[in-house]
Every structure is written in C-alpha cells, then in structure tokens.
Amino acid sequence: MQTEKNEKMADSRDMIGAHDAMRREFGALPALIAGVPAGDARATGFVADHTLMMIDFLHAHHTSEDDHVWPRLRERCPDAVESLITTMDQQHAAIDDELKALAAVGRRWRDSADASDREAVAAVAERLLPGLYEHLALEEEQILPLIDRHLTQREWKATVEASLGKVRFSQRLLMLGMALHGADEEQARLLRAAVPAVVWHVGRPIGTRLHRAHRERLASASRDRAL
Incomplete structure (x- = not known):
C-alpha cells in the first residue's frame, strides 16, 4: 500500500523482535535476581543495574509509542483505534507503576545487598510479568496491523530512532545485541531495515560482543544459569 505521496508504508514486524527480547529478559529476571548470593555487593550491583537498564529500555519503548504512534493513529483512523488506544494507555500506566516500584526496590537492593531486599525485587519482577505479556500480545495482534496500514516507513523508523535516542549509545548497542540474540534470519533482516544503517554496520558486531559479555x-x- 502507498500513500498519496507514494511513500512506502510501515513494516512494523521488527517490533516483534524487540518484544521477544523484552519477554526473554524480563521473564528471566525473577530467577536471576533470586540467584544472587546475599551479601555479595558486586554481584548484587551488576544484576540490580541490569534490572534498572531493562526498566529504562521498556520505558523508552513505551514513551516513544505514546509520542509518535498513538497520535497518528488517533488522527488517521479514530473510529478504529480510540477504545484500543485507551486500553494501551491504561496498560502503559499500569506497567509504568510496576516499573517504578521495581526501580525503587532495585535501588534499595543495590545499596544493601540484603536477602530481604533481594526477595522484594524478585517479587515485583514476577508481579510485572502477566500485565507485560498481555500488553505485548495485544499490541502485536491489533496495533501492528494498524501501524502498517496508517503510518509510513519513514514515520515508523522515526519512532524506532526516538526510542533508541532515549538511552545511552553504549546501551543502544547492547540493546541491538539483545534483540539479535535468538533472532531468526527474518527477524534479523527486519531489525536491519528498522535501525539507521550506521548503527547496523558499525554497531551490530559491537553490540553482539557486548551482549555476549x-x-x-x-x-x-x-546461581541461576538459565540465561
């Protein structure tokens, strides 16, 4: 489908790769956190910082949708999306509340390396998952087809770039490596088309190494090795 200006329409399937990375990383958090030995300040600090980084990634992803996707869909297909985007907004708000709680207990645990704080972080990380999974699935089922129908590829790439721009450059590369981890050939091709060329050609090998390390x-x- 083309616009009146003959612009290519969006192909938002690359979002599934980003969602898969979020599902994998957030799904691993409860056991990962619970496996850190109490009193090990170094291990606690690294896993707590990883948790806070994942919170930042998800927050950047959602606020970019709030800023760039929902307004365009409301403008271009209001009858089809109003109730759906209301649901998206409500889910974003609920997830954001859980992320704030997770960040608060995560920072406390990072400072204390205490077993009770560790268990509190693991519990909030577990509590986040059902709402996050429901949201990601609904977005893939109902929002992505609307994006592909009503946004141009240029607009979609701007949304992806806005999300990347909300995190530090080194974390962008790690995020790319995270998304590529376990991605099949098709998902890797979609990710390549979604990110700026320089990020792909220069950042992909660096991001892959950063993510492995x-x-x-x-x-x-x-103690949890299922990563």
Missing part, C-alpha cells in the same frame, strides 16, 4: 557476567553473578 553481559550475559556471561549475569551468569557469574547469579
């Missing part, structure tokens, strides 16, 4: 450090910090 990051995973190894997480595994050494926690």
Whole structure:
C-alpha cells in the first residue's frame, strides 16, 4: 500500500523482535535476581543495574509509542483505534507503576545487598510479568496491523530512532545485541531495515560482543544459569 505521496508504508514486524527480547529478559529476571548470593555487593550491583537498564529500555519503548504512534493513529483512523488506544494507555500506566516500584526496590537492593531486599525485587519482577505479556500480545495482534496500514516507513523508523535516542549509545548497542540474540534470519533482516544503517554496520558486531559479555557476567553473578 502507498500513500498519496507514494511513500512506502510501515513494516512494523521488527517490533516483534524487540518484544521477544523484552519477554526473554524480563521473564528471566525473577530467577536471576533470586540467584544472587546475599551479601555479595558486586554481584548484587551488576544484576540490580541490569534490572534498572531493562526498566529504562521498556520505558523508552513505551514513551516513544505514546509520542509518535498513538497520535497518528488517533488522527488517521479514530473510529478504529480510540477504545484500543485507551486500553494501551491504561496498560502503559499500569506497567509504568510496576516499573517504578521495581526501580525503587532495585535501588534499595543495590545499596544493601540484603536477602530481604533481594526477595522484594524478585517479587515485583514476577508481579510485572502477566500485565507485560498481555500488553505485548495485544499490541502485536491489533496495533501492528494498524501501524502498517496508517503510518509510513519513514514515520515508523522515526519512532524506532526516538526510542533508541532515549538511552545511552553504549546501551543502544547492547540493546541491538539483545534483540539479535535468538533472532531468526527474518527477524534479523527486519531489525536491519528498522535501525539507521550506521548503527547496523558499525554497531551490530559491537553490540553482539557486548551482549555476549553481559550475559556471561549475569551468569557469574547469579546461581541461576538459565540465561
């Protein structure tokens, strides 16, 4: 489908790769956190910082949708999306509340390396998952087709770039490595099309190495090895 200006329409399937990374990383958090030995300040600090980084990633992802996707869909297909985006907004708000709680207990645990704080972080991380999974699935089922129908590829790439721009450059590379981890050939192709060319050609090998090293450090910090 083309716009009146003959612009190519969005292909938002790359979001599934980002969602898969979020599902994998957040799904691993409760056991990862619970596996950190009490009193081990170094291991606690690394896993707590990883948790806070994942919170930042998800927050950047959601606020970019709030700023760039919902307004365009409301403008271009209001009858089709109003109730759906109301649901998206409510889910974002509920998830954001859980992320704030997770960040608060995560910072406290990072400072204390205490077993009770560790268990509190693991509990909030577990509590987050059902709402997050429900939201990601609904977005893939109902929002992505609307994005592909009503946003151009240029607008979609601007949304992806806005999300990347909310995190530090080194974390962008790690995020790319995270998204590529376990991605099949099709998902890798979609990610390549979504990110700026320089990020792909320069950042992909660096991001892959950063993510591999990051995973190894997480595994050494926690008794849980299922990473």
